[in-house]
Amino acid sequence: MAGYLDEVGGPMTLDETWDLTYWLFWQAGVDRIKISTDPVTGNIPNGEQLYQENCAVCHGSEGEGITAPALANQSALAHNSDEFIRHAIIHGREDTPMTPWKDILSDTEINDITAFIRSRASGWKQEKPVLQAIPTPDEYVINPDGEDPDFTLTDGIYVSSPDLLEALNSKKRMIIFDTRATSVWQIAHIEGSFPLPYYSDFNKYKEEFPLDVQIVAYCSCPRAAAEYVVNKLRGIGYQKTAVLYEGLFGWQYLGYPVTRRDIAAGGDE
Structure with missing residues (x-):
């Protein structure tokens, strides 16, 4: 998924991305899931081990993203709550290769992975993109x-x-x-x-x-x-x-x- 915001070289302003987001939500015609903003607690070292064993093959050992989205994304970590991350792990993402993990990992293990991903909010550093000049x-x-x-x-x-x-x-x-x-x-x-x-x-x-x-x-x-x-x-x-x-x-x-x-x-x- 390429970035479509003009700040990263895409064709859309921030207002336009929000307009598109709301239009897509309206088009989907689904009920919004209420996601808690409460923090999820877990064993971070154990979560890191579980992440490397189960998640890194798609999301990358450093969260850089391989065949699945990059989790080392400071904007995403800032805008998505712990419960949102946990919900995605439990239920997967419909129509994507991200399958539900609720029958593979225990609730405790899922909490541990969630806590690990959240802990990386300060460990994965966000840098402002340095855009290359477009050829003339x-x-x-x-x-x-x-x-x-x-x-x-x-x-x-x-x-x-x-x-x-x-x-x-x-x-x-x-x-x-x-x-x-x-x-x-x-x-x-x-x-x-x-x-x-x-x-x-x-x-x-x-x-x-x-x-x-x-x-x-x-x-x-x-x-x-x-x-x-x-x-x-x-x-x-x-x-x-x-x-x-x-x-x-x-x-x-x-x-x-x-x-x-x-x-x-x-x-x-």
């Missing part, structure tokens, strides 16, 4: 003096990760679009990519990019957003377009490089 139009084309890639597209649209990597290593001339929310481009992206989120106004980009340069778009879902963007671009005249078949996560799974930015220090890895 003169930086759209990477390797502008290079040769064009000669991709063989599957189904007329898909390029494979090995083929894209070879083109990058060979310094081929391309434009690479990251079609996710800009906030996640800020965290990790394929080097040389330009953020063009799927929610962009594509009409304003008509004739913005050279028509004779190969465009490759990627996302992480693994292809839906990129396919949407490419279809939009083809609709306004950009025919030399392709979608990275495996998406960014597949690219990373293959061990291929991404540019990361340390949010606290602002340094590349």
Whole structure:
């Protein structure tokens, strides 16, 4: 889940995020669960051990989030009560991989994990994101003096990760679009990519990019957003377009490089 607040590189103001939150609640048509604000007490060291044994595989040993949300999130810990955390552990989260733990862990063990997560509110440090500068139009084309890639597209649209990597290593001339929310481009992206989120106004980009340069778009879902963007671009005249078949996560799974930015220090890895 990318961040959509403008402060982290997203497209929405804080007021707009609240408006969307209330609209979603209204659309859901469900009764609100009353959650206590009373603190949950438990054995923190035991909770840490239980967390590492049962939760870290998805939420990360440092709460950084792997396949599940990051719990080392000071904003979330500040806005969610102990009972909210406990309720999520007991009952799980509907329509997500987070299953109920009420039949696996005892009430005492769940209290211990809750107390441990709450104890990390001061141990997991929140840093204000250091946002990278968005590439300017003169930086759209990477390797502008290079040769064009000669991709063989599957189904007329898909390029494979090995083929894209070879083109990058060979310094081929391309434009690479990251079609996710800009906030996640800020965290990790394929080097040389330009953020063009799927929610962009594509009409304003008509004739913005050279028509004779190969465009490759990627996302992480693994292809839906990129396919949407490419279809939009083809609709306004950009025919030399392709979608990275495996998406960014597949690219990373293959061990291929991404540019990361340390949010606290602002340094590349």
